[in-house]
Amino acid sequence: MCRLPPYFYQAMSTQxxxxxxxxxxxxxLMSSSEMERTLVRLAHEILEKSGGxxxxxxxxxxxxxxPLAERLAKIIRRREKAPVPVGTLDITFYRDDLxxxxxxxxxxxxxxxxxxxxxxxxxxxxxxxxxxxIRSAMDALFFHGRPSLxxxxxxxxxxxxxxxxxxxxxxxxxxxxxxxxIEVKLMEVDKADKVLLMEKMPA
Numbered sequence: 001m002c003r004l005p006p007y008f009y010q011a012m013s014t015q016x017x018x019x020x021x022x023x024x025x026x027x028x029l030m031s032s033s034e035m036e037r038t039l040v041r042l043a044h045e046i047l048e049k050s051g052g053x054x055x056x057x058x059x060x061x062x063x064x065x066x067p068l069a070e071r072l073a074k075i076i077r078r079r080e081k082a083p084v085p086v087g088t089l090d091i092t093f094y095r096d097d098l099x100x101x102x103x104x105x106x107x108x109x110x111x112x113x114x115x116x117x118x119x120x121x122x123x124x125x126x127x128x129x130x131x132x133x134i135r136s137a138m139d140a141l142f143f144h145g146r147p148s149l150x151x152x153x154x155x156x157x158x159x160x161x162x163x164x165x166x167x168x169x170x171x172x173x174x175x176x177x178x179x180x181x182i183e184v185k186l187m188e189v190d191k192a193d194k195v196l197l198m199e200k201m202p203a
Contacts, residue, residue: 122169131163152167153167153170159175183195
């Protein structure tokens with residue numbers, strides 16, 4: 001297993017947990033069928049931009065980026081009759097939306113499972129917000145090797161960037177306020193497929 005350098009690690013004991021905010025559902029942004037159609041479109045966009053599956057690899061950011069990457073790989077395989085390797089980056093992150101752990105990403109040891117050297121990599125996550133998660137994921141990814149190209153794919157881009165990071169492939173862009181939260185629910189994790197716009201309620 002590849003071990004990350006010491007500066008990637010932060011002890012959980014140094015984090016001060018914050019109480020999760022109370023959330024109220026405002027609107028459903030995607031149903032199960034809409035999510036499936038969106039992933040099919042994104043898979044086709046990946047193939048168009050990459051010119052096929054040769055040298056292509058998908059890397060999902062745990063937690064929900066992983067099943068999204070696996071679904072995309074299945075769609076691509078059905079179309080191209082060829083497999084696409086899928087890896088995992090394990091970033092225990094407080095998630096900008098919910099602020100459940102602390103102020104910074106915590107990059108854990110990750111087993112991508114295939115060589116990314118010289119490959120065209122699509123990094124997959126569910127929601128793009130400030131960009132801090134992706135910045136940490138990029139640092140961790142390059143510790144595993146030097147891909148020839150890295151694209152970012154997100155299901156939802158909700159804006160409010162703090163870093164100059166943009167997605168190459170976006171399922172849907174949603175204008176949000178900082179008092180709102182995007183919840184992506186996947187069957188593999190949540191026993192449901194849908195995307196919700198939630199609102200933080202006063203304590």
